[in-house]
Amino acid sequence: MYATIAIEKGIVFPNLRFETPMKELPFTPAVELQSKEIRHVMSNSFGFGGNCSSLVFSKV
Known part of the structure; x- marks a missing residue:
């Protein structure tokens, strides 16, 4: 359900409990609500x- 809402409304839902980034990865999860x-x-x-x-x- 959240996946289809994300496409429809253009919302990136945050990862609320993310604390420690992995230095081996060039990205981190979203930690606050975003519009894209x-x-x-x-x-x-x-x-x-x-x-x-x-x-x-x-999305087509």
Whole structure:
């Protein structure tokens, strides 16, 4: 649901509990609400017993 709202409204939702960046990576997660044009999002769902799925939504 949040993935489709992000595309529709152009919102990047923050990672509220991010504390320590990894120096090996050239990026960090968003830590505050941002407005950007978003064309693609991926939603991951991880369940018990291997019931996992990933959905990619794209704006046309």
